[in-house]
Amino acid sequence: MQLYSIFLKHPEICTDSRVCPEGSIFFALKGENFNANAFALSAVEKGCSYAVVDEKEFAIDERFIFVDNVLESLQRLATFHRRQLGTPVIGITGTNGKTTTKELIATVLKEKYNILFTQGNLNNHIGVPLTLLKLKPEHEIAIVEMGANHPEEIRELCEIARPNFGIITNVGKAHLEGFGSFEGVKKTKSELYTYIFRNGKNIFINKDNKHLVQMAMNVGFDLGKENVCDFGFNPDYTVFGNIISCSPFLEMECIIKQTESFNIKTNLIGAYNAENILTAVAIGTFFKLKNEDIKRGLEDYIPQNNRSQLTITEKNKLVVDAYNANPTSMNAAILNFAQMEVTHKTLILGDMLELGEQSEIEHQNVVDLLQQKDFVNVLLVGKQFKNTNHPFHCFENVDELISFIGQNPLKDNYILIKGSRGIRLEKVIASL
Numbered sequence: 001m002q003l004y005s006i007f008l009k010h011p012e013i014c015t016d017s018r019v020c021p022e023g024s025i026f027f028a029l030k031g032e033n034f035n036a037n038a039f040a041l042s043a044v045e046k047g048c049s050y051a052v053v054d055e056k057e058f059a060i061d062e063r064f065i066f067v068d069n070v071l072e073s074l075q076r077l078a079t080f081h082r083r084q085l086g087t088p089v090i091g092i093t094g095t096n097g098k099t100t101t102k103e104l105i106a107t108v109l110k111e112k113y114n115i116l117f118t119q120g121n122l123n124n125h126i127g128v129p130l131t132l133l134k135l136k137p138e139h140e141i142a143i144v145e146m147g148a149n150h151p152e153e154i155r156e157l158c159e160i161a162r163p164n165f166g167i168i169t170n171v172g173k174a175h176l177e178g179f180g181s182f183e184g185v186k187k188t189k190s191e192l193y194t195y196i197f198r199n200g201k202n203i204f205i206n207k208d209n210k211h212l213v214q215m216a217m218n219v220g221f222d223l224g225k226e227n228v229c230d231f232g233f234n235p236d237y238t239v240f241g242n243i244i245s246c247s248p249f250l251e252m253e254c255i256i257k258q259t260e261s262f263n264i265k266t267n268l269i270g271a272y273n274a275e276n277i278l279t280a281v282a283i284g285t286f287f288k289l290k291n292e293d294i295k296r297g298l299e300d301y302i303p304q305n306n307r308s309q310l311t312i313t314e315k316n317k318l319v320v321d322a323y324n325a326n327p328t329s330m331n332a333a334i335l336n337f338a339q340m341e342v343t344h345k346t347l348i349l350g351d352m353l354e355l356g357e358q359s360e361i362e363h364q365n366v367v368d369l370l371q372q373k374d375f376v377n378v379l380l381v382g383k384q385f386k387n388t389n390h391p392f393h394c395f396e397n398v399d400e401l402i403s404f405i406g407q408n409p410l411k412d413n414y415i416l417i418k419g420s421r422g423i424r425l426e427k428v429i430a431s432l
Helices: 002-009 036-046 070-085 100-108 125-134 153-159 181-187 191-199 209-219 270-287 292-299 327-339 356-372 398-407 424-430
Strands: 025-027 050-053 064-066 089-093 114-116 141-145 165-168 201-207 229-233 239-246 249-256 262-271 308-313 317-321 345-350 380-383 394-395 412-419
Touching: 002 064, 002 070, 025 036, 025 070, 050 070, 070 153, 089 100, 089 153, 089 191, 100 114, 100 141, 100 270, 100 292, 125 141, 125 153, 141 191, 153 181, 153 398, 165 191, 165 270, 181 209, 191 201, 191 209, 191 424, 201 209, 229 270, 229 317, 239 270, 239 398, 249 270, 262 270, 262 292, 262 308, 270 292, 270 327, 317 327, 317 424, 327 345, 327 356, 327 412, 327 424, 345 424, 380 398, 398 424, 412 424
Parallel strands: 025 050, 050 064, 089 141, 089 165, 114 141, 165 201, 201 229, 229 239, 317 412, 345 380, 345 412, 380 394
Antiparallel strands: 239 249, 249 262, 308 317
16 A cells, blocks of 8 residues: 555555645545645645645645545554554444543543553544554554444444443433434444444443433344443442532442442542543453552543533533533533532533424423523523523623623622534633
8 A cells, every 4th residue: 555655654644735844745625614635735835745636736746645536545554554553443433421431441542551542532533543653563453433413434444443341421412403302312222232342342331221221232232241331320330430529529439240349539520420430440441450550540630622611710510511512411511510529510502403303392391491490590592592482681692692691790600511513612711
């Protein structure tokens, strides 16, 4: 494979012609609104040694590698590289919590192993191959996050990454515009189980989640066999957990195989993170880490990127979970906030995007829940919330909200901030 021999000599990959490291290979990807073939020459002039293009007119000399399809070439190169190295790959998908869970698994496993894991949310048809192409011979385990918003996408990502192990964090109502229904979500996510059952080794499963249990059984897994590692809140499971406290940080007791017990004091907000913690404990246990190493890794983890973070300002304490939102995660955040033993609570919630025909009813369900929990101080942002029936303040966009807070300052409040990334609620943090 000619491209692979070039890659071995130039292992840094570039897809942005504005950032061209010396000696890298530029892949001229196409999108709905761009065609990077036009920037291939510029990328080479800025420092790339080669550019991979799929339009003949841009392959002007030996520095340009002409292929039928740049994206497919990137994906095939990544798969070939992954197979050449043979590094064990843990694939992770799910509606909620997959990025946090991925980082928790990484912070545990790196206590013993040299690992590679997906950075940020590079979890799609471009991000997964880019992650795999960072694999080095010294890496002992890779953790690859897989995202999807349409059917068949997890199957395609599995064909690229070839995972040996799999975790589905959960399934919920997200990206319904693309999946069509909750059943569509389950079918797509279960493609990871299908791949592992046919080609891999083990799955790790929250046995309390009836959807995941049924999905695993539907593809052929026997939950009593050695290739299924279970965890949850039942003492019979391989890894069993109890929530000790959640005001505001999550503290848990973990019991391994009904014998070994240890407590973990995390820096995570939200009881809903208990499942993510147990996933990391189960995987750490499977890969032969000592309990003290698992505990240290999880207690050292500090959440970032507006996920389950506690941010303390001069005026307020903020529970920031503004990276993304869907009905499942929104309900979990609201219920957790209702249980927190703090005073002067305020909620700032943004629209949940990509819900298609279900959007109106799902947003109404949220405001109904807020009223059921007797929340009074609620600020809503977005066109979808504006179309619901409720007694709360509602704003067209985050700029209107910021203006309102400027005239009505909040002080000495515990504030939950949650919404879809497109609403950009993180902009309000500076005003709080």
